[in-house]
Amino acid sequence: WRAVSDRIDSVAPSATLAVDSEAKAMKANGVDVIGFGAGEPNFPTPDYVVEAAVRACRDPRNHRYTPTPGLPELREAIAAKTLRDSGYRVDPAQVVVTNGGKQAVYETFQVLLNDGDEVIIPAPYWTSYPEAVRLAGGVPVPVFSGADRGFEPRIEDLEAARTARTTAVIVNSPSNPTGAVWSADTIEAIGRWAVEHRIWVISDEIYEHLNYDGAHTAYIGESVPEVREQLVVLNGVAKTYAMTGWRVGWMVAPEPIRAAAVKLQSHLTSNVSNVSQRAALAAVGGSLDAVAAMREAFDRRRRTIVRALNSIPGVVCPTPTGAFYAFADVTGLLGHELGPHHAVAQSSSMLASLLLQEAHIAAVPGEAFGAPGYLRFSYALSDDDLKEGMRRFAEWAR
Numbered sequence: 001w002r003a004v005s006d007r008i009d010s011v012a013p014s015a016t017l018a019v020d021s022e023a024k025a026m027k028a029n030g031v032d033v034i035g036f037g038a039g040e041p042n043f044p045t046p047d048y049v050v051e052a053a054v055r056a057c058r059d060p061r062n063h064r065y066t067p068t069p070g071l072p073e074l075r076e077a078i079a080a081k082t083l084r085d086s087g088y089r090v091d092p093a094q095v096v097v098t099n100g101g102k103q104a105v106y107e108t109f110q111v112l113l114n115d116g117d118e119v120i121i122p123a124p125y126w127t128s129y130p131e132a133v134r135l136a137g138g139v140p141v142p143v144f145s146g147a148d149r150g151f152e153p154r155i156e157d158l159e160a161a162r163t164a165r166t167t168a169v170i171v172n173s174p175s176n177p178t179g180a181v182w183s184a185d186t187i188e189a190i191g192r193w194a195v196e197h198r199i200w201v202i203s204d205e206i207y208e209h210l211n212y213d214g215a216h217t218a219y220i221g222e223s224v225p226e227v228r229e230q231l232v233v234l235n236g237v238a239k240t241y242a243m244t245g246w247r248v249g250w251m252v253a254p255e256p257i258r259a260a261a262v263k264l265q266s267h268l269t270s271n272v273s274n275v276s277q278r279a280a281l282a283a284v285g286g287s288l289d290a291v292a293a294m295r296e297a298f299d300r301r302r303r304t305i306v307r308a309l310n311s312i313p314g315v316v317c318p319t320p321t322g323a324f325y326a327f328a329d330v331t332g333l334l335g336h337e338l339g340p341h342h343a344v345a346q347s348s349s350m351l352a353s354l355l356l357q358e359a360h361i362a363a364v365p366g367e368a369f370g371a372p373g374y375l376r377f378s379y380a381l382s383d384d385d386l387k388e389g390m391r392r393f394a395e396w397a398r
């Protein structure tokens with residue numbers, strides 16, 4: 001007799017959500033924890049989006065199921081937005097609206113992979129990618145690029161990892177966890193390489209509008225038109241419009257993948273909450289003013305946190321130009337006596353635990369992203385909390 005399947009047993013829980021819930025539990029117990037863990041903007045959802053949802057609640061038409069792949073109007077708005085931002089035309093029929101970008105990631109691998117198929121995942125990677133691949137019976141193949149290379153994958157490294165079982169490669173720029181924005185040359189080279197070897201490209205563009213210092217998101221479907229037949233674009237409203245809790249994401253995929261994802265979703269969750277879809281329609285169909293305001297605040301915090309991290313002896317943090325994460329190399333702190341109790345961390349994971357317990361700041365260890373020796377700090381928190389959190393880190397590490 002056994003309780004759970006081998007399949008679910010082979011998967012790790014989301015480390016980012018785990019850190020966040022531990023921090024929240026400590027807070028609930030009266031400990032004043034500062035959370036750098038969650039990838040969640042600290043801004044409210046824009047008013048006009050909330051108003052659209054309130055109106056939607058009152059309209060009985062929205063008390064019913066929508067088509068599984070989403071409201072036709074929302075799919076049209078997503079197609080129009082793709083043309084506006086990514087620079088190429090997609091058919092609204094290619095869009096599947098999902099319960100957050102996370103469900104789009106899950107469904108993509110469920111419909112793409114057979115047992116043993118390999119997915120090349122540039123590391124450091126978002127913690128859910130390898131687990132979503134494993135849940136689909138696939139084999140994650142991480143390819144690491146460190147801070148010295150700007151966390152940007154090299155084609156020769158991807159090529160060295162390619163085998164007859166390679167089915168897909170993930171592109172995530174701007175990146176979680178590194179905040180790196182991959183160059184247009186790298187994006188184009190990956191597209192050409194994928195076309196040459198008939199490899200699916202999964203392009204997660206959820207941080208597309210969060211760029212700093214003049215960096216631009218390069219869109220693989222725009223730079224390499226030939227890749228579109230083997231390209232799945234993943235995106236959502238969470239990060240651009242401060243809508244993490246509304247749970248609206250999507251995929252844009254060519255026909256066999258799209259139809260397969262709709263079939264899967266029809267048995268899994270059916271449609272996304274109608275009210276949330278109406279809110280997403282107001283967001284996606286509206287302007288980018290709200291994200292411009294948030295970007296300004298993020299940019300200010302980005303400079304503050306990078307300066308603060310680099311002023312701590314033993315910490316080295318390259319300046320990220322995208323998303324809202326600082327990814328710091330903390331190997332210089334490992335193996336030393338630190339903190340009021342002279343604790344010694346042998347790994348970034350131990351260091352994150354010590355920082356939470358002793359300095360009351362929550363950061364996510366690099367182990368969760370295929371990058372031991374690093375800590376990820378989300379700077380989507382208030383300026384005051386950010387400064388106080390960094391003060392605690394510096395004092396603890398002194």
Ligand code: PLP
Nearest residue numbers: 039100101102126176236238249
């Ligand atoms: N992709 C990346 C790279 C992310 O960081 C996240 C959230 O943290 C997601 C996708 C999924 O976001 P959501 O499911 O909230 O839309």
